[in-house]
Amino acid sequence: MGAQMVLGPYTPGAAIDAALKMKRSDVVVTVRESGLRGRGGAGFPTGTKWMLAAAATGDEKYVVCNADEGEPGTFKDRVLLSDHADLVFDGMAVCAYAIGARKGFVYLRGEYRYLLADLEATLERMREENRLGKSIAGKDGFDFDIEIRLGSGAYVCGEESALIESLEGRRGEPRIRPPFPVSAGYLGRPTAVNNVETFALASRIMEKGAEWFSEIGTDESAGYKLFSVSGDCENPGVYELPMGTSINELLTTVGAEDAVAVQVGGASGEMVTRDAFNRRLAFEDVATGGSVIVFGPERNLLDVLENFMDFFTDESCGQCTPCRLGIRRLLNGVRDLKKGALSADDLKMLRGLSKSVAISSKCGLGQSCDTPFASILDAHLKGVAQ
Amino acid sequence: MKATAGVDWCEVVDALAEKHDRKPHALMGILQDLQMEYGHVCPDAQIEVALALGISPTHVSDVISFYHFLCSEPKGQYVVWLCQTISCDMADKDQIAKALSDELGISFGETTGDGLFTLEYTNCMGMCDQAPAMLVNDEVHVSLTPDSAREIIAGYRREGGLG
Numbered sequence: 001m002g003a004q005m006v007l008g009p010y011t012p013g014a015a016i017d018a019a020l021k022m023k024r025s026d027v028v029v030t031v032r033e034s035g036l037r038g039r040g041g042a043g044f045p046t047g048t049k050w051m052l053a054a055a056a057t058g059d060e061k062y063v064v065c066n067a068d069e070g071e072p073g074t075f076k077d078r079v080l081l082s083d084h085a086d087l088v089f090d091g092m093a094v095c096a097y098a099i100g101a102r103k104g105f106v107y108l109r110g111e112y113r114y115l116l117a118d119l120e121a122t123l124e125r126m127r128e129e130n131r132l133g134k135s136i137a138g139k140d141g142f143d144f145d146i147e148i149r150l151g152s153g154a155y156v157c158g159e160e161s162a163l164i165e166s167l168e169g170r171r172g173e174p175r176i177r178p179p180f181p182v183s184a185g186y187l188g189r190p191t192a193v194n195n196v197e198t199f200a201l202a203s204r205i206m207e208k209g210a211e212w213f214s215e216i217g218t219d220e221s222a223g224y225k226l227f228s229v230s231g232d233c234e235n236p237g238v239y240e241l242p243m244g245t246s247i248n249e250l251l252t253t254v255g256a257e258d259a260v261a262v263q264v265g266g267a268s269g270e271m272v273t274r275d276a277f278n279r280r281l282a283f284e285d286v287a288t289g290g291s292v293i294v295f296g297p298e299r300n301l302l303d304v305l306e307n308f309m310d311f312f313t314d315e316s317c318g319q320c321t322p323c324r325l326g327i328r329r330l331l332n333g334v335r336d337l338k339k340g341a342l343s344a345d346d347l348k349m350l351r352g353l354s355k356s357v358a359i360s361s362k363c364g365l366g367q368s369c370d371t372p373f374a375s376i377l378d379a380h381l382k383g384v385a386q
Numbered sequence: 387m388k389a390t391a392g393v394d395w396c397e398v399v400d401a402l403a404e405k406h407d408r409k410p411h412a413l414m415g416i417l418q419d420l421q422m423e424y425g426h427v428c429p430d431a432q433i434e435v436a437l438a439l440g441i442s443p444t445h446v447s448d449v450i451s452f453y454h455f456l457c458s459e460p461k462g463q464y465v466v467w468l469c470q471t472i473s474c475d476m477a478d479k480d481q482i483a484k485a486l487s488d489e490l491g492i493s494f495g496e497t498t499g500d501g502l503f504t505l506e507y508t509n510c511m512g513m514c515d516q517a518p519a520m521l522v523n524d525e526v527h528v529s530l531t532p533d534s535a536r537e538i539i540a541g542y543r544r545e546g547g548l549g
Contacts, residue, residue: 069512070509070510070512071510072471072472072473072509072510072514073472073473073510073514074510074512074514075512075513075514075515077512078512078513109512110418110453110455110524111508111511111512111521111526112512113524114524114525114526149414149415150414150415150418151414151453152414152417152418152421152453152454152455152456153453153454153455153508153509154452154453154454155509155510166414167411167414168410168411169409169410169411169412169413169414169439169441169449170410170413170445170449171448171449171452172452172453187411228514228515229515230473230514230515230517231472231473231476231514232476236473236514236515236516236517237515238515263472266510267471267472267510293472293473293514299476303475304472307470307471307472307475308472311471311509311510314509315509317452
């Protein structure tokens with residue numbers, strides 16, 4: 001639904017053919033000029049990441065597709081892998097060509113194991129068509145293949161350094177960064193880790209050109225974005241819309257005119273209330289990996305906050321004490337608040353604790369917990385819903 | 387799911403190491419295969435995995451304890467994972483939980499007396515547009531109602547009874 005530029009028809013191999021007509025360095029330049037930024041949520045410029053990985057020295061380099069789509073409310077990568085796997089895998093091959101990698105991994109979340117057989121079949125077909133393997137598309141010296149590795153149910157493995165730890169056979173505990181994976185990633189070698197959607201878009205950019213992409217969206221957030229919409233709306237699903245689309249426009253498109261609040265960016269994202277629905281879905285306003293959860297007027301927003309804090313308590317890897325213990329304390333605080341057993345002083349203390357967890361945690365899980373905590377609490381206190 | 391009694395773990399793990407590699411980075415793949423095949427990774431198997439990959443047995447048990455979908459104690463032949471995260475929660479997940487619990491006669495975290503089913507909650511499984519959803523082992527079931535949830539359980543019960 002939506003524009004259908006990314007999710008529209010695609011001729012398998014088109015992106016690789018287009019990339020191979022260019023020098024490796026020009027592929028990187030094209031991605032940079034497109035303005036593409038990482039679609040997992042953090043929004044790091046993809047061209048810059050590829051440039052750093054290309055410039056890094058190492059006997060081996062790796063391309064990793066982050067398909068550990070675990071952010072609550074996100075499912076667009078599932079749709080891409082189910083219906084547009086060629087687009088994603090071709091994008092990985094384009095990246096491999098650009099940075100000089102010979103091996104790629106898809107880190108597929110365990111919950112999506114049911115997609116494995118079809119994805120393996122697609123890879124096998126690509127090998128038969130010489131889109132993977134030796135001298136891809138007849139290009140001497142361009143050898144690349146992709147292996148699918150599965151996750152086993154750990155949200156934190158969506159963090160790129162935790163993902164690499166898991167790939168290496170360890171607990172998915174995030175690393176201290178720097179060094180970043182582009183210089184020291186899988187087995188200590190330069191590694192470009194990108195989201196599923198980022199690779200799909202890189203393919204489209206090869207096929208249609210940098211300008212096609214950069215002309216859409218806003219100055220800081222180019223191109224199309226896939227939004228996963230769920231919750232209180234008529235038509236949940238994946239929507240393809242330009243970056244910079246307002247929350248109002250999105251809600252009209254999905255049939256959620258009576259929404260009182262939306263959670264943008266999943267459990268780690270921000271709650272936006274009706275009075276601010278003119279805000280835009282873009283890195284410079286409400287940033288998101290694409291998760292949009294809609295809440296109608298009958299919802300108790302403290303239930304939502306409790307659900308998210310419970311989620312983080314469960315998924316914290318346990319390395320950082322503020323995250324491991326602090327979020328549990330926040331969860332208990334929300335439960336007390338629901339019972340009416342929390343004083344104003346306690347609430348103030350919790351707000352401070354939430355900020356402490358955010359500044360003293362090593363990775364995005366703990367660092368982002370204050371965003372939902374503060375914004376959902378504020379929305380509740382404003383009385384926008386039940 | 388295969389029984390673990392009398393299994394020659396040295397042989398089983400050797401075959402898996404041959405398939406995945408004999409280096410530490412093959413650990414997840416080997417553990418996932420053992421989990422799929424036997425429903426858990428028993429301590430004897432863990433020691434063989436450690437020997438095959440040149441890592442310590444505590445490293446192996448440490449990794450198993452970290453991931454939701456790996457375990458070292460047996461569970462039911464069918465592990466039912468009901469999604470508890472927000473979109474499924476708002477789509478009346480509690481009604482599905484009650485139907486599953488009533489149908490199986492167990493609470494969440496428990497296994498039926500015949501060893502056929504274990505009931506668990508899981509976090510967001512990416513089916514939010516078709517909530518509520520659950521996994522049974524690696525099979526996905528979406529847009530659940532209390533009735534459809536009971537029917538799905540009945541289907542696995544028939545399948546399990548045959549196997």
